[in-house]
Amino acid sequence: MPAAAAPLDRVFQALSDPARRTMLERLTRGPASVSELARPLAMSLPAVVQHLAVLEASGLVATAKHGRVRTCQLQSGSLQRAEQWINDRRLAWERRLDRLGDYLARQTPQDDEGSPS
Amino acid sequence: MPAAAAPLDRVFQALSDPARRTMLERLTRGPASVSELARPLAMSLPAVVQHLAVLEASGLVATAKHGRVRTCQLQSGSLQRAEQWINDRRLAWERRLDRLGDYLARQTPQDDEGSPS
DNA sequence: GCGATAGTTAAGTGTATCCTTAAGTGAAAG
DNA sequence: CTTTCACTTAAGGATACACTTAACTATCGC
Numbered sequence: 001m002p003a004a005a006a007p008l009d010r011v012f013q014a015l016s017d018p019a020r021r022t023m024l025e026r027l028t029r030g031p032a033s034v035s036e037l038a039r040p041l042a043m044s045l046p047a048v049v050q051h052l053a054v055l056e057a058s059g060l061v062a063t064a065k066h067g068r069v070r071t072c073q074l075q076s077g078s079l080q081r082a083e084q085w086i087n088d089r090r091l092a093w094e095r096r097l098d099r100l101g102d103y104l105a106r107q108t109p110q111d112d113e114g115s116p117s
Numbered sequence: 118m119p120a121a122a123a124p125l126d127r128v129f130q131a132l133s134d135p136a137r138r139t140m141l142e143r144l145t146r147g148p149a150s151v152s153e154l155a156r157p158l159a160m161s162l163p164a165v166v167q168h169l170a171v172l173e174a175s176g177l178v179a180t181a182k183h184g185r186v187r188t189c190q191l192q193s194g195s196l197q198r199a200e201q202w203i204n205d206r207r208l209a210w211e212r213r214l215d216r217l218g219d220y221l222a223r224q225t226p227q228d229d230e231g232s233p234s
Numbered sequence: 235g236c237g238a239t240a241g242t243t244a245a246g247t248g249t250a251t252c253c254t255t256a257a258g259t260g261a262a263a264g
Numbered sequence: 265c266t267t268t269c270a271c272t273t274a275a276g277g278a279t280a281c282a283c284t285t286a287a288c289t290a291t292c293g294c
Binding site for chain 2: 015
């Protein structure tokens with residue numbers, strides 16, 4: 001059973017590291033082995049495996065071992081939930097700014113815009 | 118100068134804490150003082166101020182002090198950049214899956230197994 | 235079987251995070 | 265002027281992170 005629903009905490013935490021983002025970026029171009037993920041990174045293999053564990057725990061990546069090769073794949077579900085959270089907040093905020101703009105426009109109908117003194 | 122361009126590292130790191138997400142959520146409903154942000158949180162005021170510092174360093178929140186009250190406001194710019202990064206990766210991945218689906222459909226138009234020549 | 239390959243496990247180190255309490259600072263209210 | 269209010273600063277402690285090296289395990293190719 002692949003770790004399905006990971007809390008936002010873990011997802012954002014996983015995204016906060018540049019090495020892990022590089023790994024994800026590579027995975028958007030298709031599945032990859034651990035060594036392939038490690039190649040562009042200036043760190044030891046065990047370090048990469050630890051990053052991979054974080055990505056897996058966050059549900060961003062699923063892995064499966066065939067023979068001696070572990071193949072990693074992106075899972076867009078967690079990515080989608082994180083994006084959704086941000087989007088919801090950003091939209092709420094921007095709608096609020098719009099309403100505020102409307103209100104100010106009605107309060108000063110002849111003035112065209114500007115900051116209140 | 119309000120901290121304008123904050124690296125993704127800091128933004129995702131800021132988003133990874135539930136207390137900070139609660140604070141952001143409150144701020145989508147309009148500006149708030151430090152104490153207002155602190156009210157729903159089960160922690161000391163200094164702890165909240167430290168979270169606020171993280172949010173400010175990430176560019177997610179801007180603050181200004183008037184008298185003895187610090188007023189905090191959401192800044193959608195950093196939020197937008199984070200969302201954009203996720204969206205770009207998710208779309209790249211999903212486009213890839215689509216292409217793969219097309220390819221497989223063409224390889225096995227009516228049968229469900231076949232070796233490429 | 236032998237050696238190279240791909241990854242894993244264990245242990246340790248330095249730094250960052252998240253929280254605390256205690257003691258300030260400075261504007262506002264009485 | 266004194267107290268209260270809204271933070272702020274400082275110091276410290278527990279845990280979590282991001283690495284490292286060293287040693288180990290399984291598979292693959294010969």
